[in-house]
Amino acid sequence: QVQLVESGGGLAQAGGSLRLSCAASGFSLENYSIGWVRQAPGKESEPISCISSADGPTYYADSVKGRFTIIRDNDKNTVYLQMNSLTPEDTAVYYCATSWYYYCSGLTALNYRGQGTQVTVSS
Numbered sequence: 001q002v003q004l005v006e007s008g009g010g011l012a013q014a015g016g017s018l019r020l021s022c023a024a025s026g027f028s029l030e031n032y033s034i035g036w037v038r039q040a041p042g043k044e045s046e047p048i049s050c051i052s053s054a055d056g057p058t059y060y061a062d063s064v065k066g067r068f069t070i071i072r073d074n075d076k077n078t079v080y081l082q083m084n085s086l087t088p089e090d091t092a093v094y095y096c097a098t099s100w101y102y103y104c105s106g107l108t109a110l111n112y113r114g115q116g117t118q119v120t121v122s123s
Contacts, residue, residue: 001025001026002025002026002027002112003024003025003026003114004022004023004024004096004097004098004112004113004114005022005023005025005096005114005115006020006021006022006094006095006096006114006115006116006117007020007021007022007023007117008020008021008117009094009117009118009119010118010119010120011120011121011122012086012119012120012121012122013086013121013122014086014087014088014121014122014123015085015086016086016121017082017083017084017085017086018083018086018119019080019081019082019083020036020080020081020083020094020096020117020119021078021079021080022034022036022078022079022080022081022096022114023076023077023078024077024078024079024096025077028074028077029072029074029077029078029079030053030054030074030077031053031102032053032098032099032100032101032102033050033051033052033053033056033098033099033101033102033103033104034050034051034072034079034096034097034098035047035048035049035050035051035059035070035096035097035098035099035104035107035110036048036049036050036070036081036094036095036096036097036110037094037095037097037110037113038090038092038093038094038095038119039092039093039095039116040089040091040092040093041091041092043092045095046061046063046092047061047097047107047108047110048060048061048063048064048068048107049061049064049068049070049081049107050070050099050104050106050107050110051070051071051072051079051104052102052103052104053102053103054102056102056103056104057103057104058070058104059104059106059107061107063089064083064090067083067084067085067086068081068082068083068084069081069082069084070082079096081094083119086119086121087121088121088122088123089121090119090121091119091120091121092118092119093116093117093118093119094116094117094118094119095113095114095115095116096113096114097110097111097112097113097114098110098112099111099112100112
């Protein structure tokens, strides 16, 4: 069964850090691009990062560039999102997502998602 399972969300203070994890099962993550999408209450989904398979490109939304880092560990079939310098505007449900493509096509087509993990940042 193909699954993406996120973990690591929680409550953080502004200026703090969190590290999200996404464990993939039922397929080999090394063959696909993988990314993160977030959705804040009352707002549309916002793709924020995508890392390609192998030596392909990595993308970040302007809203997180320089603060968030996406890391893939193919041996563990897991992708991480290291989030630093958090602000209350980062409060959202964070979803791990894939387009099933080898390379990221910018931040588009991240349509297959996990169940999400809540991140709440207090001021």
